[in-house]
Amino acid sequence: xxDRSGLLGLSWRQMRYESKSFWRTPIAAFFTIFFPLMxxxxxxxxxxxxxxxxxxxxxxxxxxxxxxxxxxxAAGSATxxxxxxxxxxxxxxxxxKRFRGAPLPVxxxxxxxxxxxxxxxxxxxxxxxxxxxxxxxxxxxxxxxxAALITFLLGAGCFAGLGLALGALAPTGEGSPAIAxxxxxxxAFASEVFIAVGDPPTWLKVIGDVFPLKHFVxxxxxxxxxxxxxxxxxxxxxxxxAGWGLFGALIAWRFFAWQPRxxxxxxxxxxxxxxxx
Amino acid sequence: MAAxxxxxxxxxxxxxxxxxxIDLTIxxxxxxxxxxxxxxxxxxxVEILEGHRDRDAGEVTVLGFDPAxxxxxxxxxxxxxxxxxxxxxxxxxxxxxxxxxxxxxRPRQTDEVIEIVGxxxxxxxxxxxxxxxxxxRIDLALGIVGDPDLIFLDEPTTGFDPSARxxxxxxIHNLRFLGKTILLTTHYMDEAQNLADRVAVIAGGVIVAxxxxxxxxxxxxxxxxxxxxxxxxxxxxxxxxAVDPGRDGLVAVEIDNPTVALHDLTEWALGxxxxxxxxxxTRPSLEDVYLSITRDTGNG
Numbered sequence: 293x294x295d296r297s298g299l300l301g302l303s304w305r306q307m308r309y310e311s312k313s314f315w316r317t318p319i320a321a322f323f324t325i326f327f328p329l330m331x332x333x334x335x336x337x338x339x340x341x342x343x344x345x346x347x348x349x350x351x352x353x354x355x356x357x358x359x360x361x362x363x364x365x366a367a368g369s370a371t372x373x374x375x376x377x378x379x380x381x382x383x384x385x386x387x388x389k390r391f392r393g394a395p396l397p398v399x400x401x402x403x404x405x406x407x408x409x410x411x412x413x414x415x416x417x418x419x420x421x422x423x424x425x426x427x428x429x430x431x432x433x434x435x436x437x438x439a440a441l442i443t444f445l446l447g448a449g450c451f452a453g454l455g456l457a458l459g460a461l462a463p464t465g466e467g468s469p470a471i472a473x474x475x476x477x478x479x480a481f482a483s484e485v486f487i488a489v490g491d492p493p494t495w496l497k498v499i500g501d502v503f504p505l506k507h508f509v510x511x512x513x514x515x516x517x518x519x520x521x522x523x524x525x526x527x528x529x530x531x532x533x534a535g536w537g538l539f540g541a542l543i544a545w546r547f548f549a550w551q552p553r554x555x556x557x558x559x560x561x562x563x564x565x566x567x568x569x
Numbered sequence: 570m571a572a573x574x575x576x577x578x579x580x581x582x583x584x585x586x587x588x589x590x591i592d593l594t595i596x597x598x599x600x601x602x603x604x605x606x607x608x609x610x611x612x613x614x615v616e617i618l619e620g621h622r623d624r625d626a627g628e629v630t631v632l633g634f635d636p637a638x639x640x641x642x643x644x645x646x647x648x649x650x651x652x653x654x655x656x657x658x659x660x661x662x663x664x665x666x667x668x669x670x671x672x673x674x675r676p677r678q679t680d681e682v683i684e685i686v687g688x689x690x691x692x693x694x695x696x697x698x699x700x701x702x703x704x705x706r707i708d709l710a711l712g713i714v715g716d717p718d719l720i721f722l723d724e725p726t727t728g729f730d731p732s733a734r735x736x737x738x739x740x741i742h743n744l745r746f747l748g749k750t751i752l753l754t755t756h757y758m759d760e761a762q763n764l765a766d767r768v769a770v771i772a773g774g775v776i777v778a779x780x781x782x783x784x785x786x787x788x789x790x791x792x793x794x795x796x797x798x799x800x801x802x803x804x805x806x807x808x809x810x811a812v813d814p815g816r817d818g819l820v821a822v823e824i825d826n827p828t829v830a831l832h833d834l835t836e837w838a839l840g841x842x843x844x845x846x847x848x849x850x851t852r853p854s855l856e857d858v859y860l861s862i863t864r865d866t867g868n869g
Binding site: 302396 | 619645673715
């Protein structure tokens with residue numbers, strides 16, 4: 293028995309519990325893992341999978357650009373949407389209250405929540421890139437692996453922080469998926485996830501520049517860019533992501549509630565409980 | 570030292586004084602039941618003691634700690650059985666007890682807890698496949714998995730069928746036998762009668778009566794109800810019993826001096842050779858007392 297009630301041991305158990313709950317909720321797993329993958333197949337069908345030849349460069353496919361963009365998109369959704377929605381539901385159902393009444397330190401809960409969704413994000417992104425590598429000639433130069441990993445961790449961490457903020461601010465669990473999608477999907481359009489518009493209108497560009505998703509997407513794409521040879525270090529993008537992640541964590545810290553909202557209609561279903569066994 | 574010590578507890582929600590100055594002392598090893606109508610302040614009081622809610626005024630000590638501090642040392646020693654809260658539906662019974670047991674320094678064995686609450690044959694079933702009563706037993710299991718010194722039971726048997734209720738009662742008796750302190754809220758009077766060493770009635774945010782289940786509200790010393798089937802011939806019956814029977818033919822009288830009155834009654838009956846059919850002498854039930862107390866405070 294390792295570190296039964298120390299912070300590390302408790303965080304590890306919380307992470308395993310959060311992951312179990314996720315994989316046992318097929319709808320969440322589907323939207324997180326396979327939904328972004330469908331975009332990859334769709335884009336491949338639209339753009340074709342022929343290799344592009346540029347003098348002085350090895351041939352590359354268009355997927356070399358959109359697979360990493362979709363991997364970043366999937367990682368953001370695996371953290372932001374998952375944490376936001378599952379936290380709001382757990383609060384409504386009184387599961388957070390149950391944790392709060394047990395001797396579980398708050399950091400262990402948070403670490404478990406964040407690390408499990410970063411792990412899920414990793415699975416989603418890795419699957420995307422693996423499918424890209426196997427079928428669409430996507431490749432990553434080994435010397436750029438560190439930059440890709442840093443970008444991934446900062447991006448996933450950033451959206452984990454924002455997911456906690458979403459979970460804290462969402463008025464009800466029922467409403468949280470709508471809020472998550474209504475914020476994340478339009479942002480994805482403004483963030484060059486789906487189409488890199490050559491000359492976007494200023495307002496779209498500003499939105500993309502202000503929020504962290506475009507920085508995540510661009511920095512991650514950069515590690516896969518077949519037209520450059522540097523190490524793909526992107527300190528500015530990394531700083532923007534870190535800043536947004538901290539901002540989200542601060543919002544969550546300020547507004548996080550462990551109790552079901554008093555006025556919320558989404559009370560746990562009492563009927564189930566009243567049936568005698 | 571008392572397990573729970575409350576002085577002048579106040580909690581407002583806007584203009585509503587949900588708890589309006591409660592004093593309470595619960596000794597270690599005691600089973601204490603808090604009774605009261607819905608909205609009387611029971612759950613608010615208990616949630617303040619559990620650390621789930623802040624208070625507006627008053628002093629509260631639970632096992633020597635102030636629950637508002639949210640101290641982990643306190644939470645390691647209390648067990649909470651929540652009212653109407655769902656359990657994590659994706660986990661199995663064993664998984665959720667392992668998860669929560671692992672948070673306590675000296676948890677009970679998971680298998681033992683599962684057996685105590687009678688879920689052995691469901692140990693590996695996902696919680697979402699269980700019936701409502703079975704889920705409620707997981708609540709109970711989560712309340713005791715940490716082997717706590719003090720257990721809060723918020724309406725532990727609401728929605729149970731009679732046999733499930735009996736099982737829970739015997740579990741609570743066993744916990745008392747182990748020296749645990751138990752604070753119970755309920756609106757079943759038979760539950761309070763069966764389990765509690767002491768009871769208090771809350772209405773309108775204040776404690777309106779406190780005592781043992783047998784003496785609450787003057788139950789032990791107040792009037793007694795004598796009833797019997799009215800004989801055909803009642804000439805000469807002692808005056809106190811010379812009343813019209815109810816529709817069921819029963820004469821029912823509330824009297825303060827049962828010894829004398831019964832002596833007069835039976836002497837009269839013996840003298841005439843009358844058998845008093847369905848003769849009964851009863852004290853008001855805990856429920857009668859409870860209803861009259863809560864009615865008096867205008868909060869029924």
